Amino acid sequence: MAGLATSLGSGAMTNSIDEIEFAKVLFVIGSNTTECHPVVALKIKDAVSKHGAKLIVADPRKTELCDFATLHLQHKPGTDVALINGLLNVILSENLHNKPYIDERTEGFEEMAKVVANYPPERVEKITGVPKEKIVEAARTYATLKPASIIYCMGITQHRTGTDNVFSLANLAMVTGNIGVESGGLNPLRGQNNVQGACDMGALPNVLTAYQRVDDPALREKFARAWQVNSLPDRPGLTISEMLNAATKGSLKSLFIMGENPALSEANLNHAREALKKLEFIVVQDIFLTETAQMADVVLPAACFAEKEGTFTNTERRVQLVRKALEPPGEALPDWQIIAKLSTLLGYPMRYKNAEQIFKEIVKLTPSYAGITYKRLENGGIQWPCPDKNHPGTKILHKERFARGKGRFHPIEYLGPAETPDSEYPFYLMTGRVLWQFHTSTMSGQVDGLNQIAGEPFVQVNPQDAADLGISDGETVRVSTRRGELLIKVKITPMVDKGSIFAPFHYSKAPVNLLTSDALDSIAKIPGLKVCAASITKL
Amino acid sequence: MSKVKMKIDEKVIETESGKTVLQAATQAGIEIPHLCYHPRLPGTGACRLCVVEVKGARALAASCVLPVSENLEVYTNTERVRKARRLVLDLLLSNHPLDCLTCEMAGRCDLQRYAYELGIKETSFKGEKTNFGVREREPFFLRDYDKCILCGRCVSACAEVRHRYVIDFSHRGFATRITTPYDLPLLEGGCEFCGECVQVCPVGALVEKGRIQKGRNWETKRTQTICPYCGVGCTLELHTYKNRIVNVTAPEGVGVNRGSLCVKGRFGIAEFVNSPKRLKKPLVRKNGKLVETSWKNALKMVAARLKEIKERYGAQSIGFFSSAKCTNEENYLLQKFARAVIGTNNIEHCARL
Ligand code: SF4
Ligand code: SF4
Numbered sequence: 001m002a003g004l005a006t007s008l009g010s011g012a013m014t015n016s017i018d019e020i021e022f023a024k025v026l027f028v029i030g031s032n033t034t035e036c037h038p039v040v041a042l043k044i045k046d047a048v049s050k051h052g053a054k055l056i057v058a059d060p061r062k063t064e065l066c067d068f069a070t071l072h073l074q075h076k077p078g079t080d081v082a083l084i085n086g087l088l089n090v091i092l093s094e095n096l097h098n099k100p101y102i103d104e105r106t107e108g109f110e111e112m113a114k115v116v117a118n119y120p121p122e123r124v125e126k127i128t129g130v131p132k133e134k135i136v137e138a139a140r141t142y143a144t145l146k147p148a149s150i151i152y153c154m155g156i157t158q159h160r161t162g163t164d165n166v167f168s169l170a171n172l173a174m175v176t177g178n179i180g181v182e183s184g185g186l187n188p189l190r191g192q193n194n195v196q197g198a199c200d201m202g203a204l205p206n207v208l209t210a211y212q213r214v215d216d217p218a219l220r221e222k223f224a225r226a227w228q229v230n231s232l233p234d235r236p237g238l239t240i241s242e243m244l245n246a247a248t249k250g251s252l253k254s255l256f257i258m259g260e261n262p263a264l265s266e267a268n269l270n271h272a273r274e275a276l277k278k279l280e281f282i283v284v285q286d287i288f289l290t291e292t293a294q295m296a297d298v299v300l301p302a303a304c305f306a307e308k309e310g311t312f313t314n315t316e317r318r319v320q321l322v323r324k325a326l327e328p329p330g331e332a333l334p335d336w337q338i339i340a341k342l343s344t345l346l347g348y349p350m351r352y353k354n355a356e357q358i359f360k361e362i363v364k365l366t367p368s369y370a371g372i373t374y375k376r377l378e379n380g381g382i383q384w385p386c387p388d389k390n391h392p393g394t395k396i397l398h399k400e401r402f403a404r405g406k407g408r409f410h411p412i413e414y415l416g417p418a419e420t421p422d423s424e425y426p427f428y429l430m431t432g433r434v435l436w437q438f439h440t441s442t443m444s445g446q447v448d449g450l451n452q453i454a455g456e457p458f459v460q461v462n463p464q465d466a467a468d469l470g471i472s473d474g475e476t477v478r479v480s481t482r483r484g485e486l487l488i489k490v491k492i493t494p495m496v497d498k499g500s501i502f503a504p505f506h507y508s509k510a511p512v513n514l515l516t517s518d519a520l521d522s523i524a525k526i527p528g529l530k531v532c533a534a535s536i537t538k539l
Numbered sequence: 540m541s542k543v544k545m546k547i548d549e550k551v552i553e554t555e556s557g558k559t560v561l562q563a564a565t566q567a568g569i570e571i572p573h574l575c576y577h578p579r580l581p582g583t584g585a586c587r588l589c590v591v592e593v594k595g596a597r598a599l600a601a602s603c604v605l606p607v608s609e610n611l612e613v614y615t616n617t618e619r620v621r622k623a624r625r626l627v628l629d630l631l632l633s634n635h636p637l638d639c640l641t642c643e644m645a646g647r648c649d650l651q652r653y654a655y656e657l658g659i660k661e662t663s664f665k666g667e668k669t670n671f672g673v674r675e676r677e678p679f680f681l682r683d684y685d686k687c688i689l690c691g692r693c694v695s696a697c698a699e700v701r702h703r704y705v706i707d708f709s710h711r712g713f714a715t716r717i718t719t720p721y722d723l724p725l726l727e728g729g730c731e732f733c734g735e736c737v738q739v740c741p742v743g744a745l746v747e748k749g750r751i752q753k754g755r756n757w758e759t760k761r762t763q764t765i766c767p768y769c770g771v772g773c774t775l776e777l778h779t780y781k782n783r784i785v786n787v788t789a790p791e792g793v794g795v796n797r798g799s800l801c802v803k804g805r806f807g808i809a810e811f812v813n814s815p816k817r818l819k820k821p822l823v824r825k826n827g828k829l830v831e832t833s834w835k836n837a838l839k840m841v842a843a844r845l846k847e848i849k850e851r852y853g854a855q856s857i858g859f860f861s862s863a864k865c866t867n868e869e870n871y872l873l874q875k876f877a878r879a880v881i882g883t884n885n886i887e888h889c890a891r892l
Contacts, residue, residue, distance in 0.1 A: 197866070253852050256859045262860065312765050
């Protein structure tokens with residue numbers, strides 16, 4: 001969530017899940033919440049049907065949430081920035097922005113306003129396909145009802161312009177003074193259960209825990225002393241995509257993979273698999289023999305969440321206790337024990353008695369976690385920042401001031417997706433998730449009932465397109481892009497607009513990421529998994 | 540909300556306006572038996588088990604829909620109230636299979652519990668029983684509507700909590716039952732298999748299939764933990780028996796989810812954790828094939844190879860993929876290992892995705 005961190009100084013949900021229910025207007029963009037974050041969707045629906053909130057959904061697909069929405073902005077895939085700039089344009093030209101808030105708490109407003117001025121609703125309609133009346137109405141609704149909450153997900157970040165998309169949303173929230181207020185804010189819903197925690201813990205190439213930068217000598221010194229080593233590497237490391245590139249080029253020789261499945265989850269999968277094949281030595285720690293583990297030189301059996309202790313941090317920054325319910329199968333061990341044993345063998349003894357002991361070390365080095373103890377987590381968890389033992393945790397970020405001092409507006413020009421449909425590849429291919437499976441199905445694919453409902457890969461096609469192509473529901477077609485092709489069954493549904501198709505990426509039988517683009521967002525370096533150009537061929 | 544003073548069983552109670560007598564009593568630690576009422580659902584007054592005597596009123600009142608008011612005096616356990624309750628239970632039992640021997644709800648069934656408390660062994664009404672049959676073909680849970688007591692909790696849970704409206708009362712009189720529209724399979728009726736209805740069912744009418752014959756309610760151990768799927772971080776309870784997960788529920792009112800889950804959290808955990816395909820021993824590649832080995836061997840090999848590669852190509856030739864599925868402690872430890880032991884910042888997890 002690089003965009004959010006740059007604008008506001010923190011990349012997490014600014015507000016809490018509980019507050020969603022009490023927002024007066026909810027702007028949901030790039031999130032099929034019902035299927036991807038079902039329990040958050042309940043709060044959105046409560047807000048609408050129990051408390052009369054207005055819901056605006058911006059999504060290229062007609063998601064289930066649209067049934068609850070006052071407005072559905074069905075913009076073309078990859079045109080988010082244009083759409084948001086259009087909303088900002090209306091807000092500024094109709095004087096609906098919050099001037100005292102902008103003056104007091106933000107910077108960079110003028111530059112942003114200048115760019116936004118070039119996005120009148122007429123132009124935005126041409127780019128996005130959303131009628132200008134709807135853009136105006138959405139802008140007025142969002143800007144006049146308070147508090148207003150923005151909720152977004154990977155539909156926003158998994159683009160070549162993902163960071164831009166987030167900057168734009170931050171502009172929208174700040175211009176209306178919705179950051180730092182109860183039930184308002186800018187709220188990314190994170191995909192995996194401990195994405196937030198993995199980021200907080202410094203499983204990132206440029207920062208240590210709590211986003212302390214590796215290129216800051218004083219911080220490095222602090223960690224080196226605590227860890228009793230002479231020095232720590234000072235240059236930011238490589239991201240996953242860059243590591244795979246380095247492997248292809250031959251400069252990366254070995255990968256140690258804990259609980260990830262890049263052989264199925266990476267964009268431009270052929271490339272990722274080639275990269276893995278080039279490595280001299282791969283270690284995989286996992287609970288199943290995943291597609292990636294099958295390529296490894298050593299596979300280490302890990303305990304799953306139910307077989308160990310520790311903490312997870314959810315999308316609203318809540319650190320919560322994970323408790324052990326049963327013994328791991330066979331000789332499997334918790335990941336932390338495996339790392340500790342290996343480290344000890346390599347001459348750096350790690351002798352932790354339990355997960356809590358590791359946590360005690362974490363809080364000493366991690367300012368936002370400093371006041372948290374396992375004991376304090378026993379009753380429902382604590383939201384960071386929690387700087388000391390008496391601090392109750394933080395429900396709403398940026399309340400009096402932004403984490404970075406002043407909130408920064410960013411002037412963002414619309415770039416468009418890396419690939420747009422042409423005569424050869426006339427469709428937008430979007431990828432995403434369905435309710436019934438999760439990520440690469442490592443876990444959910446073991447569940448009979450889920451497979452019964454959604455065990456087969458499919459591609460959603462609009463009825464009109466299906467008729468034009470002469471294909472019927474359930475028919476197998478060939479979907480191709482510039483990177484690859486696969487055979488997949490068609491599901492005809494008005495959920496996708498004419499000219500767009502959608503396929504979930506869960507399935508190893510039809511790995512959709514063989515098709516997607518690895519054009520990287522320039523700052524967050526997230527590949528553009530969400531949109532690319534594709535063709536459908538009847539067999 | 541203003542303060543309200545009232546009396547329940549002669550005890551003076553302070554509560555707030557807008558509450559029902561049942562809620563006020565519960566708050567004050569006075570238990571009123573109830574079946575259709577559930578703390579997360581709007582009261583309907585349907586089952587009439589929660590009746591109380593109101594001073595100055597002729598008829599008994601259902602406490603789940605009776606609002607508190609200043610100086611209200613109610614009695615929850617008079618002879619009249621007990622008689623009314625007996626009658627309600629007696630009638631319910633007259634059309635309920637008494638197969639507690641094998642019923643999965645035994646030990647946690649509200650009907651069983653109240654019958655026990657009032658000492659009702661069998662019904663005094665002899666008559667016809669419904670014969671709807673069990674719907675057990677569908678995924679995740681079965682519906683045995685002969686055990687259904689028509690409390691309507693599942694209907695409200697689906698409508699009020701999930702906004703799905705998949706199930707409702709149908710038919711009339713003795714034939715009344717809960718069904719999907721046209722009795723379609725759940726999936727076709729729009730069910731998302733969230734299991735909210737199963738969790739609130741007070742009897743054995745809605746039962747998770749995975750738990751059948753896998754331990755009685757009093758034999759299973761419950762452990763509160765966090766869902767391993769999406770970033771919402773729902774609190775859930777793993778029910779284990781003989782080192783296997785036999786069921787998953789969400790503790791009422793706890794965590795961000797307050798008792799709700801989605802299909803993955805409720806029905807998508809046990810099978811992957813218990814799966815026979817779980818890795819049980821370390822594997823190393825020998826002649827192109829992955830073969831089982833001991834921990835000692837596997838770790839020795841990893842240590843030797845990492846050391847060798849680092850010496851030959853430098854620390855930057857090694858990379859680490861950490862995991863958004865692992866705990867904070869594990870992510871911390873892996874980045875510490877990468878940085879302090881190997882000496883590289885080449886570490887990321889797939890968070891950006
Ligand atoms: S499982 Fe959920 S959606 Fe399906 S009937 Fe029950 S409450 Fe409704
Ligand atoms: S139960 Fe569903 S909504 Fe809740 S954390 Fe798990 S996957 Fe997410």
